[in-house]
Amino acid sequence: MATKKKAAGKKPFAKKTPSKRAPARRGPPMKAPGKKKGGPAKAPGKKGAPKERVLRARRPPRAAAPPAAIEAAPAPARPAADRPDPARPTAMAIAAAALDKKAEDVTVLDVRGLTSYADYFVLMTADSDRQASAIADHVEQTMKAQGVTKVGVEGYQGGRWILVDYGDVVAHVMGREARGFYDLEGLWADAPRVAVEA
Template identity: 50%
Template sequence: MEQTLVELAYKAADDKRAEDIVVLDMKGVSLIADYFLICHGNSDKQVQAIARELKDTAEENGHTVRRLEGFDQARWILVDLGDVVAHVFHKDERGYYNLERLWGDASLVEVEQS
């Protein structure tokens, strides 16, 4: 079975030990993307490793990475995969931006892990 883009992104983040991975269903809430994946790492290097894994996994599976922003600063890296936008935070920044609360109208998505 082919994995959906959101499942691929979740697994890529999980493979690099991303913490507190949350997927929000943005359909009907935002025109930006169908899903937001939000997670964090505990160091600059881990945040970059998570973002790099998201990018590489998407490309290896035939998906286009539209944008990658914030990589050098590693505080909040945005990986735009089209239907899925991943937000990879440094743990110190995640609570400050609190995207889960900001997009509180979006429902949480349970992602099956294989």
């Protein structure tokens, strides 16, 4: 009977023997009994001690610094009677000149604080266009003699409403119909009246 020769230098395959290990369990690994997750807390003061959480109270947000315009609020406006009044003599001189030419219903309105372009309005009524022109001319001559020059004049050609501008004081020479129609006293109802003696 022929015998099989072993190949030189080659070892025969060893038979695999079944492993004595227990078959692997399926599912999560089992924990050792007696041990809890994380283990016992370590004593404070030792290396590796758990850090305590310190709850700090939140500070309220700082209020923004107010702008300079709010910090330094403007002082309330002084009443008209307390403020310097260099335009009042001019207004009274215009009213007196109008009375010299028989102007009627001469009224001085103190519009300080109510408008920015004048301090006083001098209102007067003329019976006709010719009288209105004569009043405006006399007012201009009188003020020029006192060293006060007009800034401008409007409505001189028509005569129904002549406006003579002296800067802080504006003279209104109006016909009776125009004065009733435009009602400047009603328009400036909040303006104090200054009495003018004839």
